[in-house]
Amino acid sequence: MGMPLAMIIGTVAAICVTIISVWRREDRMRTQRELLRRAYELGEEIVGASSAEQILANVRLVAPKIFGVMHIELYIYNRHAKTLDSVDGTETDVPSIPLGAPPAGPRAGAVACFHYRTLLSIPDTSRSPFPVAGDPGAEPRSLLFVPMLAQGDVVGVLEMHRNDRARNFNHDEQVLAQHLSNQIGVAVKLLDQRSVREQLFRTEKLAAVGQLISGIVNDLQTPLAAIANLAHSTGDLAMIASEAHRASDIVARLVGFAGTGQVRPQPVEINGLLRSLIEFREREWKVRGILVHHVPADEPMMVIGSQSQLEQVFLNLLVHAEQSLTDSTEKLITIRTSLISRRVLVEIGYSGPKNTADPFLRGPDGTAGGTGLGVCRSLITGHGGEVRLVQPVVGDPVFQIELPSSREKAAGTAPENTRNGSHLLTALVIEPVEVTQIQLRGLLSGLGFRVVPVKSSDEGLDLAQRLRFDAVFCSVHAPGLNWVETAEQLKGRVGGFVLLSDSYDADLAADFEGEGRFVLPKPVDEKQLEHVLDALK
Numbered sequence: 001m002g003m004p005l006a007m008i009i010g011t012v013a014a015i016c017v018t019i020i021s022v023w024r025r026e027d028r029m030r031t032q033r034e035l036l037r038r039a040y041e042l043g044e045e046i047v048g049a050s051s052a053e054q055i056l057a058n059v060r061l062v063a064p065k066i067f068g069v070m071h072i073e074l075y076i077y078n079r080h081a082k083t084l085d086s087v088d089g090t091e092t093d094v095p096s097i098p099l100g101a102p103p104a105g106p107r108a109g110a111v112a113c114f115h116y117r118t119l120l121s122i123p124d125t126s127r128s129p130f131p132v133a134g135d136p137g138a139e140p141r142s143l144l145f146v147p148m149l150a151q152g153d154v155v156g157v158l159e160m161h162r163n164d165r166a167r168n169f170n171h172d173e174q175v176l177a178q179h180l181s182n183q184i185g186v187a188v189k190l191l192d193q194r195s196v197r198e199q200l201f202r203t204e205k206l207a208a209v210g211q212l213i214s215g216i217v218n219d220l221q222t223p224l225a226a227i228a229n230l231a232h233s234t235g236d237l238a239m240i241a242s243e244a245h246r247a248s249d250i251v252a253r254l255v256g257f258a259g260t261g262q263v264r265p266q267p268v269e270i271n272g273l274l275r276s277l278i279e280f281r282e283r284e285w286k287v288r289g290i291l292v293h294h295v296p297a298d299e300p301m302m303v304i305g306s307q308s309q310l311e312q313v314f315l316n317l318l319v320h321a322e323q324s325l326t327d328s329t330e331k332l333i334t335i336r337t338s339l340i341s342r343r344v345l346v347e348i349g350y351s352g353p354k355n356t357a358d359p360f361l362r363g364p365d366g367t368a369g370g371t372g373l374g375v376c377r378s379l380i381t382g383h384g385g386e387v388r389l390v391q392p393v394v395g396d397p398v399f400q401i402e403l404p405s406s407r408e409k410a411a412g413t414a415p416e417n418t419r420n421g422s423h424l425l426t427a428l429v430i431e432p433v434e435v436t437q438i439q440l441r442g443l444l445s446g447l448g449f450r451v452v453p454v455k456s457s458d459e460g461l462d463l464a465q466r467l468r469f470d471a472v473f474c475s476v477h478a479p480g481l482n483w484v485e486t487a488e489q490l491k492g493r494v495g496g497f498v499l500l501s502d503s504y505d506a507d508l509a510a511d512f513e514g515e516g517r518f519v520l521p522k523p524v525d526e527k528q529l530e531h532v533l534d535a536l537k
Helices: 005-047 052-067 106-116 171-232 237-258 270-288 307-324 371-381 434-446 457-464 483-490 506-512 526-535
Strands: 071-078 083-086 096-098 120-122 142-150 153-162 266-269 291-295 302-305 332-340 343-350 386-390 398-404 425-430 449-454 471-475 497-501 517-521
Touching (some): 005 052, 052 071, 052 153, 052 171, 083 106, 096 106, 106 142, 266 270, 270 291, 270 307, 270 332, 270 343, 302 307, 307 371, 307 398, 425 457, 434 471, 434 526, 449 457, 497 506, 506 517
Parallel strands (some): 291 332, 425 449, 497 517
Antiparallel strands (some): 071 153, 083 096, 142 153, 332 343, 343 398
């Protein structure tokens, strides 16, 4: 007997239902994957944004396609005024919402979301007991308020509107909205930290300049007074010229210290630089009763960098040592240089007390690296070196400044290995992975480059403001500002920008390369690297 017709129809129907169910599930999963992809890309753009306004613009451009919303607002918490400030203040009639007594309408929902630190979904504003309705006929049908969380703090609120009553914000959309809102919170927090760092560096440098000026004023007054006396008495032109030259040198040093422009690295002989600074402060030290013990290395100590910036560092440290000896019975400064494993080591010791509360050594929050020392460390890091303060239990405090030695044998001679025959090229490597950093440093050093490695884009941008780099190598995964914004900010400041990708990506290379921009896959191949460097000539 054959299978009954009813059973055949039932089997076919069951198969069709199964196929439709599987197709719908696959279609739903495909839609979810696409939404997640868009949300991930939006998150990357948000974290790399340079302002809150740019964050809001990115969200308004992409989020409607993800959530199907009609309007988006972004509020950031103002700690001083105790308000939620609208990022787009020109588009709303209430640019700042007081947290104590918020106005009626959606603003009340934003304040409630902030206070309760949790997502607030209102499916139908016309039936909600919560006072979020606006003008009749103009209020949104459904609302979603999402707290922006970063490191346990609520930094603001993301608000989204829908005018379709039939579409509520489902659970998956709420979870995705919270994830997106947290990314916005992290980006806002990073913007605040970046602003604080920039302001702190400016404050540190101004404080260091003020500290040096206090020691320089007396030196400047002495030769000027001598010039005036000689001109009115003896008329000794040679002596007048000598004192005038000394006054000019003091002014030049002060102007050089205050300068903020980019400089091209040049050969600098450290022993000669230190001798010049000792002569510069010698008269003041004699007046203060300070003895100086200078022990230079027998061979020249050559480094590649900015002479004015290195002078800033050593003069700052010497002035600090000088001022630390004010109340000491034994007033001695020891300056010693040596060459250890192709590294120039400069040690500046002083017999003063170990004052750990000194703002030069310790910041206002008690952390190491205070006002003057922070400036010194920043400048030395830009030269590929480091500064340490050694304060032993027994013995005198010592500043240790370590710099990479160049291959030069004497000041003014040409580098042994350059690619254009005129100066030693300098490369900035922004790479958080140490293995890749070491490999690239080895390849570039072998090709005649001086390499300055950092681990984040923010550090790299800070150095690029003070030093001239012939090439920048930046990882796609560098912390801080994303590589797109980093490349834009460095455009015109560097000779070339090389993006380090995880593997070869033809689409990425086609979109990014051109006008001094290149893409290299990791691990970097030496021949491909040479090809890129040849193109940068």
